[in-house]
Amino acid sequence: MQIQAAIVHEKGAPYRIEPAELADPQDDEVIVQVAATGICQTDVHGRDDYYGTPFPCVFGHEGAGIVHRIGAQVKHVAPGDHVIMYSPGCGTCPPCLQKLPGYCFGARTIKMNGLLRNGKHPIRQNGKPIHGGFFQQSSFATYSLCTGGNVVRVPKDVPFAQLAAFPCGVNTGAGAVFNVLKPQQGSSFAVFGAGTVGLAGMMAAKLSGCTTIVAVDLHDNRLALAKELGATHTFNARTTDVVAVIKGITGGRGVQYSLEAAGEPKALRQAVDCIDSLGTCCLVGSARPKVDTSLEMVTVQWGRTIRGCVQGDAPGDTFIPKLIEYFRAGKMPVDRLVTTYPFADINRAVEDAISGKTIKAVLTMPGF
Ligand SMILES: [Zn+2]
Numbered sequence: 001m002q003i004q005a006a007i008v009h010e011k012g013a014p015y016r017i018e019p020a021e022l023a024d025p026q027d028d029e030v031i032v033q034v035a036a037t038g039i040c041q042t043d044v045h046g047r048d049d050y051y052g053t054p055f056p057c058v059f060g061h062e063g064a065g066i067v068h069r070i071g072a073q074v075k076h077v078a079p080g081d082h083v084i085m086y087s088p089g090c091g092t093c094p095p096c097l098q099k100l101p102g103y104c105f106g107a108r109t110i111k112m113n114g115l116l117r118n119g120k121h122p123i124r125q126n127g128k129p130i131h132g133g134f135f136q137q138s139s140f141a142t143y144s145l146c147t148g149g150n151v152v153r154v155p156k157d158v159p160f161a162q163l164a165a166f167p168c169g170v171n172t173g174a175g176a177v178f179n180v181l182k183p184q185q186g187s188s189f190a191v192f193g194a195g196t197v198g199l200a201g202m203m204a205a206k207l208s209g210c211t212t213i214v215a216v217d218l219h220d221n222r223l224a225l226a227k228e229l230g231a232t233h234t235f236n237a238r239t240t241d242v243v244a245v246i247k248g249i250t251g252g253r254g255v256q257y258s259l260e261a262a263g264e265p266k267a268l269r270q271a272v273d274c275i276d277s278l279g280t281c282c283l284v285g286s287a288r289p290k291v292d293t294s295l296e297m298v299t300v301q302w303g304r305t306i307r308g309c310v311q312g313d314a315p316g317d318t319f320i321p322k323l324i325e326y327f328r329a330g331k332m333p334v335d336r337l338v339t340t341y342p343f344a345d346i347n348r349a350v351e352d353a354i355s356g357k358t359i360k361a362v363l364t365m366p367g368f
């Protein structure tokens with residue numbers, strides 16, 4: 001079928017919206033009419049060739065929309081259903097069997113080799129193959145071809161622009177807190193990086209009953225929003241010795257839990273140094289390959305845990321609907337993070353996402 005897709009023709013080139021052809025779904029595949037899609041740093045890393053995804057390519061991995069067509073074996077969604085396309089796994093390797101598809105042994109290939117899981121190109125332009133299947137969706141397009149295994153049905157009363165924040169950013173931050181840190185009622189928590197992932201983690205910390213909630217960022221506008229969304233203390237790391245002030249507000253001990261959502265070596269060091277002995281730091285910030293940091297060995301030795309987390313440590317099909325229920329109940333106001341842009345303005349939206357002008361940039365497709 002004919003679609004409009006934002007094609008990146010070569011490394012670092014702008015996204016160009018052009019007509020293209022989308023393949024028919026195989027038995028286990030689904031075509032989704034994309035209504036809205038988030039923009040994530042991973043889409044920009046893909047454009048800039050950090051992952052080796054071949055060009056020309058269509059990126060986008062936070063799609064929400066309406067099921068358009070299904071293959072013969074697909075039973076869990078039907079045409080007309082509202083769905084989110086989430087991060088895929090192979091379904092058969094040990095992490096996938098443990099319901100931890102974020103650590104799928106085949107993740108890199110399935111998400112980033114520019115092909116469908118069956119090895120085919122989903123998109124063509126004038127008969128010439130275009131790389132797609134980015135996270136088995138390539139949602140920077142009016143329609144996406146994905147596997148039945150990375151589509152989940154969602155309620156029809158939630159706006160698509162809000163749904164598009166869930167599959168990667170909100171899922172990642174909230175999952176790191178709910179599924180990895182698991183803070184107890186009355187505990188203390190600090191987040192480094194008040195973007196979508198960090199603020200989602202902070203909302204989860206508040207829902208878990210944390211009573212000291214610290215947000216650290218380099219931008220005062222983000223810290224102001226963090227305060228409105230539940231931070232008890234906010235600090236700008238440009239102007240404050242954050243480890244010292246966090247120890248100061250916790251009787252010299254440090255917080256019990258921290259979340260590194262900035263992807264910065266300095267922030268990770270601070271996120272470890274600001275936790276109490278027996279505390280846990282979870283790293284979700286996405287850094288480029290080969291970025292490293294240093295830690296003081298004795299700090300770690302004193303019973304502290306440092307744990308990484310990908311895609312919220314949960315399968316999207318069960319965890320994302322739970323988060324949407326929090327949103328519907330007014331307990332996770334993700335709409336406060338979202339700024340929408342028409343699909344045609346994709347390059348401006350990406351610029352605003354990179355500069356930090358917006359927290360969660362979401363593209364809305366024509367007609368939605
Ligand atoms: Zn992402």
Ligand SMILES: [Zn+2]
Nearest residue numbers: 090093096104
């Ligand atoms: Zn797997």
